[in-house]
Amino acid sequence: xxxxxxxxxxxxKVKHGLLLEDGTxxxxxxxxxxxxxxxxxxxxxxxxxxxxxxxxQVMGVAISLPGFINPNxxxxxxxxxxxxxxxxxxxxxxxxxxPLHVEIENDxxxxxIAEKISGNAKECNDFICVTIGTGIGGGIYVDGKLLHGxxxxxxxxxxxxxxxxGKDIGPNLHSAASTSSLISAYRTLxxxxxxxxxxxxxxxxxxxxxxxxxxxxxxxxxKISYGIFNLASTLNPQKILIGGGITEQKNLLSIIxxxxxxxxxxxxxxxxxxxxxxxxxxxMIGAMYHFRQKTGS
Numbered sequence: 001x002x003x004x005x006x007x008x009x010x011x012x013k014v015k016h017g018l019l020l021e022d023g024t025x026x027x028x029x030x031x032x033x034x035x036x037x038x039x040x041x042x043x044x045x046x047x048x049x050x051x052x053x054x055x056x057q058v059m060g061v062a063i064s065l066p067g068f069i070n071p072n073x074x075x076x077x078x079x080x081x082x083x084x085x086x087x088x089x090x091x092x093x094x095x096x097x098x099p100l101h102v103e104i105e106n107d108x109x110x111x112x113i114a115e116k117i118s119g120n121a122k123e124c125n126d127f128i129c130v131t132i133g134t135g136i137g138g139g140i141y142v143d144g145k146l147l148h149g150x151x152x153x154x155x156x157x158x159x160x161x162x163x164x165x166g167k168d169i170g171p172n173l174h175s176a177a178s179t180s181s182l183i184s185a186y187r188t189l190x191x192x193x194x195x196x197x198x199x200x201x202x203x204x205x206x207x208x209x210x211x212x213x214x215x216x217x218x219x220x221x222x223k224i225s226y227g228i229f230n231l232a233s234t235l236n237p238q239k240i241l242i243g244g245g246i247t248e249q250k251n252l253l254s255i256i257x258x259x260x261x262x263x264x265x266x267x268x269x270x271x272x273x274x275x276x277x278x279x280x281x282x283x284m285i286g287a288m289y290h291f292r293q294k295t296g297s
Contacts, residue, residue, distance in 0.1 A: 002059050003018060003020060003021075003057065003058045003059065004018070004019050004020075004021070004058055004061075005048075005049055005052050005060070005062070006019050006061075006064075006285070006287045006288045007287065008064040008107065008110070008283030009066065009079075009082060010066070010283075011033060011035065011081030011082065011133065012033060012133075012134050012180075013032060014030060014031055014033050014045075016029055016284070017029070017281075018056060018058070021288075021292065025281070027052075028281075028284075033081075034084065035082050035083055035084060037084055038084040041085070042093060049100065059101075059295075059297050060100050060101035060297070061098070061100050061101070062291035063103070063105075064104075064111075064283035064286060064287040065085070065104050065106065065107060066080030069104055069106040071103075071105045071109075071294070073091070074104045075089045077152075080137075081134050081135065090104055101291075101295060103290060103294045106137070106139070106152070107137060108137035109146055110284075111129045111243045111276060111278075111283055112140070113139070113293075114276070114278050114281075114283075114285040115127075115243075118285070119241075119277035119278050119282070120274055120275075120277040124141065127141050127238050127239050127241065128232075128239075128241070129240075129241045129243055130241070131242075131282075132178060132179055132224070132244040132247075134179065135158045135174045136173050136178050137155055137157060139155045142235070157227055157231065158174035159173070159174070160227055162177075162226040162230070173226075173227045177224045179200050179245065182200065182246075183200065183202075186198060189216055200245065200246050200248075204249045221259045222262075224256055225259035226263075228260060232270075232271050236271070237271060238271065239271055239273070239274060240271060241275065241276045242274070243276035244280065247276060247280065252275070253275055256273065257273060
């Protein structure tokens with residue numbers, strides 16, 4: 001089987017893997033994302049690619065990247081928290097330094113592609129994938145086709161405004177319902193400094209012993225439910241899938257479902273809400289599928 005190097009660039013970590021064409025991982029790894037320094041970002045990428053090339057022949061490099069990504073050219077007008085890639089073309093930059101073809105697609109779109117081809121949306125023509133991580137993004141399929149939007153901004157659910165009173169607009173979905181917002185709220189609740197390591201698993205474990213942390217998670221999940229409700233009522237998809245590292249928490253879906261069921265009118269537009277089959281690997285798998293679609297290899 002053909003082999004591919006795949007990257008999923010997040011605001012916190014860059015995940016990478018060596019994949020077969022059927023989505024099977026031969027190896028995986030990760031490193032901290034160099035968000036601000038372009039040279040450092042490229043160097044880590046090149047070192048990782050060279051590591052895989054020592055022992056394997058590959059068809060190319062597939063990349064899942066946050067932000068406004070033109071999948072036809074590889075240009076990123078915005079790249080989420082990875083400010084080093086604003087107004088950069090990572091495809092061209094890498095192809096000038098490594099002897100491989102490179103293809104890039106938005107991370108939320110990659111997750112949706114993975115679920116459409118071999119995940120929990122194989123039988124769907126109309127579905128939405130919502131990815132929850134450092135920020136919130138996603139991908140939209142309509143009539144069996146991925147929706148990029150006029151300027152490659154479709155699926156940027158994190159900009160959704162979910163609270164407003166007069167001219168006072170509250171936090172958007174990024175700042176209210178991302179995993180980073182949950183961690184920030186937990187730090188505030190517990191008086192934990194930024195120097196102390198905290199991740200989503202820390203918060204969910206604490207909730208098993210603390211009512212105040214459970215309430216914190218419920219409030220956070222309710223904000224997620226607002227976004228899901230708005231998407232379901234706008235596009236009426238067959239289902240909405242939730243992806244991102246947060247899906248490793250075993251009771252996440254039941255918490256979100258409970259919050260949805262408490263929303264007025266949810267029973268009128270109720271659609272299935274499920275987790276992505278590929279969970280936190282969806283970005284890398286979808287990037288590889290995108291590479292194959294673009295190159296025919």
